[in-house]
Amino acid sequence: MADITSDLKADTTSPAQWSRSKWASVLLLVAVVLTTLRYGGLLPDSLHRIPEAMIPPFAAWLDVFFNFVKDDLGLLTLTRTLTEGLEWLLDITANLMFGKRRWPFIGPIPWTAVAGVAAVVGYHLGGWRMALLGAGTFIWTALIGQWTIAMETMSVLMVAAPLAFFIGLGLGILAWKYAAVNRAIKPILSVLQTLPFFTYLLPAVIFFKVGPTAGAVATTIYAIPPMILMTTLGLQKVPSEVVEAGNMSGCTKWQLLRHVYLPSARTEILVGVNQVIMLCLAMVVLTAFIGMPGLGAKLLAMMGSFKLGRSFEIGVTIVLLAVTLDRMSKAWVVRQPVHFERGTPWWRKHIVLLMCIGVFVFFCIAAQFVQVFAEIGRKQNFSQGKEIDTLIKGFLALDPVQNTTQAIRYVLNVWILNPFRDFLLSIPTPAFILLVVAFALSLGGGRPAIYAAIFFGLVALSGWWDRSVITLYSVISAVTLALLIGVPLGITAARSEKWSQRVLLACDTAQTFPSFIYLIPAIMLFGITATSVVMSILIFAMVPLTRYTIEGLRTVPPEMTEAADMAGATRMQKLMKVQLPLALPTMAVGFNQAIMFAFFMVIIAAFIGTQDLGQELQRTLAGTDLGKNFVLGICVSLMALTFDLTIMKWATERKKALGLPD
Amino acid sequence: MNKFTTALTAGVLAFAPMTLLAEDSSDPIVIPVHNWSSQIVMSHVVGQIFESMGNNVEFVTTDSQAVYESVRLGDVTLEMEVWEGAFGASFRAALEKGGLHDAGDHDAVTREDWWYPMWTKDACPGLPSWEALNECAAVFATAETGDKGRYLDGPVDWLKHGQERVEALGMDFVVVNAGSAAALWAEIGAAEADKRPVVVFNWTPNFAEAVWPGEFVEFPEWVDGCDKDPAVGPNPDALYDCGNPADGYLKKAAWDGMKDKWPGAYDVLTKISFTNPQIAEMARLVDVEELEPEEAAAEWLEANPDVWQGWTS
Amino acid sequence: MTAETVISCKNAWKIFGADPKKYLRSMPAGLSFDDIRADGYIAGVKDVSIDVTRGEMLVIMGLSGSGKSTLVRCFSRLHDITGGTITVEGQDLMSLSEKELIELRRNKMGMVFQSFGLLPHRTVLENVAFPLEMRGQDKHARRERALEVVKLVGLEGREEYFPRELSGGQQQRVGIARSLAIEPDIWFLDEPFSALDPLIRREMQDEFLRLQGMLGKTIVFITHDFDEALRLADRIAIMKDGAVEQCDTPDQIVLNPATEYVRKFTEEIDKARVVRAGVLAQGQVMGEGEPVEASASVQDLARLLVQDARAVIPVAQSSKVIGGMDRAAALEILLEAS
């Protein structure tokens, strides 16, 4: 990153930037001096770390506050009442999907009926391929013996996703309508998007009772932000003449919203729906920590008893579900209404619905007579858990694999990671903050620098400084490695359309595959060490880097590359002088996402064994330490936000300077 | 309800005193399940027994520490496995706050301590004595630990005091904390491939016994107060200079309201007692035979009617 | 016929910018459009005073960006004016409550938009029936009515199409049909025929003329096409930089342009087609012989003007002589055109 920035400075030497980088250098210098003093033993301890006594008891204050809100203001009573309503909904879907003994006592729906309907809907949306994907996913789930647990998951998502949709839509409309709401919501959304999920989980349990209700609530909250953003965006984009036409037709405010705005913002709203679905699926495993039943809980249990094969199969199910729902909802987004000729009979207009009902009823009846149509019993299923186990273990035990990983482990741990960590820990707190501020200043300018100072100052005051630094160290190490691997991979793939597609597909898959499953092979290869942690983050962080590199390079306007060709540039020159500089702002977005993903994954990596914030967070889950949980979560969020603000600022400025579209 | 439970119900109805059945509430008894197999199967076994008595049963997945808070509040009704070592503290804390109570012990002991898989013995024949382990510390060395041995302790929040013990006994070991149980198994699994010697934290009853035969390291025997009074144990100046108790309890816990709401089921709960081999068998059905927990429970019930039918009559 | 004023616009201003109200209050009098722009504001409508009478067809013309659409939007209160007053049927537009405004639009006003403003998710029929639906009309009645106007604009057979599936001209006709559906008293038409081919355009013009003549509709019509304006207009308003330069009957505009700008703007027009005998009739000398019709244009009378020898030709309206036309002056206009 350093090279790139200095490079850019050179070609945009506006006076403002000059003073920016000058100031940054000054800050850097002070930091170096402070650190040197520390090494020389001249810096008093109170300047190295904030003394214990001066750290305000945020957690205790927050606890007092939470207890006040929870008990004295009666929030708990309220949420527990809400829980009952939610439970009622969840009971209905649970009865339908897997036959929980609750009203309406008609489930479970036979798996063949679900697969059949998925096929019809798939066909309607995307032809035979989509039909195959839809039916295939559910057939796989049934045959592999995961039907019930998958439906446990689905029954919660079927409640959480619509909830997230409606709440997100409502808030999105409010934010679009009232500037004040928008101003209030924006920062909350940024924090929510960077807050570690463990911080959602504990309040969910406390306020909404352990089990599917808490799971549904945590999932809902996690999935709301993009829905809000997309709704607002969509509504803003409705052409003014369409709105005026609505006005002139005598619409009331409500009619205008209902009949004009919302239908016209259809595309963006559906994109929001797609994102809601994807985020809901991302929470499947994480919510298992607070008692959400289903695939996630099963996965954790399988990992807890070292069944790699079965965990892997569950992972595949989750990926398949995600891919199916993703593709179908995306197909729905691009699908535009098509007219029927006049005089088309009623049944033709509703053929899809009729087919769905037909298939559904057929299989429901068939299931009464043919047992396998209703349920595939344990002994009939085709799980290959043990075989996959042997395969994975065999692969991991191969000599070349072992030798390579041993070497990597040794080099990384002994020479790079541990010394780097110790170095970061040896920097005095004020010097560290100055470093971060200098970074923010030189990249993003004054505003991000001020935020960086405030945010990291707060982290220092939280009393979790060392753990925060270790968290940051894992993130930095992993993202640096991800840069070294992901960017060249992206550059290579971007050369041909075919490879771009393949690599992007791999990125999609890697991203939807439950991250927990990476942990075990990582440990088996690299032991419980920093290398495992960094490696498991690396896989995750590489995805956006590679994706955005490919996208950035492939969207460079062809005139520009042609101009370079005409000027007789070699391929390398073209890449370095034309394509990369133009793709850089897009790549920076990928870089930013990589950091955000790394902050996400570093928390999960606590399950390998770390000494960072994630470990403490994981620990709070078992208790009722809401205050501490929140303080820890905010620490992660503040660090992530600092990077987010800085890098995004840089990317937008840069894009504007280059005259690229947003 | 599957055929098996229907048959069971019929069978049990003949035995069971009708008075008790009539009194139990029709609300579901909520049984928590955690993420290790013996507990899951045992919970299903008990659940199916309750169902056979005509009760409604529901299972929820919960955290094994947080569950006591839920039992206390009545969100879940009971807990089948309260381990002295692992959950004693949470259990006692909840007990003090009130709302749940001790529903009797299983006829089983629990133990948790330093442990090694059998192949380790080839590299360090003096085991299981801790002194012998310390002698061959170098065998357990890794790239990061230099020439000291590496001991993989449970997650920090389990508070297993591995570090303190190493210091108290002057052992040549570096303590590394795993982040989760899964991480422990992954390490053992990785070591299994080339039969690399490892020493890790482990406990019994546990599925691992069935997968990797092994033994606990024998430390100086546990004496009460070893964790509170430095004078106790071989090192007069240090705490934690003994091994953990080799016979910890395994309890059941119940919500205070259970007795009144489901008197029949409560009565059975207090009578239930499983032994170590029975628990191991339950775990084996899932871990080795790869049955689903419900099926494993049904199978176990079918195979051991003499064990449980006494409790329901 | 007593001219009843339907829309009355007095010193209306519409300024775009950060805080237009404040700006207008503190603005010194006599600032030009460019002065205002230099202050960071745009004067969409600049001090416009104009009255539209019942049954009149007022055509607004002007270059692109001169504020035509903005003015019409002020008439329908799609824009809140920054200053001045606009009254519609005696009600001050700006003081209307939301409910009253909705009532007014539902029952009295219709508008056709420059870029159609169709709802993309509704079929042709549903788009046309939309205002009726908003009024709460029942399903069958509004369907009947919608089918009727869809037929009127020649889109029969395309009722179930979505806007996306139609050509520009067809889309525009949907917009026209939609505004026709509620038979409004006051009609705002923002370049309603711009995307139509000449044949259909002609038909549509005739249709509007018919409606206006038959039902006495008040129409404010924006167009760039002079032929169209001359065909339709009772009066023409010519706008420049937000202000109305002149508003008068077509022949007056042509004969007596108020400003240099209007003169330039109307330069290209064939005056002989515009100027009618009635306008040239002087009061004092009646002339003798057979009178000509006041509504006949100079061009219509070309043959007569050339062949007749009278210096002054009488002009009659409803068989009553109203004045005499100076033949030389009329010939002058005729010659100037050719």
Ligand SMILES: Nc1ncnc2c1ncn2[C@@H]1O[C@H](COP(=O)(O)OP(=O)(O)OP(=O)(O)O)[C@@H](O)[C@H]1O
């Ligand atoms: N919502 C708005 N915000 C700011 N400026 C506007 C807005 N609407 C119109 N304007 C400005 O007001 C001026 C008049 O625009 P208007 O649309 O009325 O022009 P017009 O005469 O209809 O042009 P055309 O013939 O191209 O339709 C233009 O300079 C335009 O930029």
Ligand SMILES: [Mg+2]
């Ligand atoms: Mg216009």
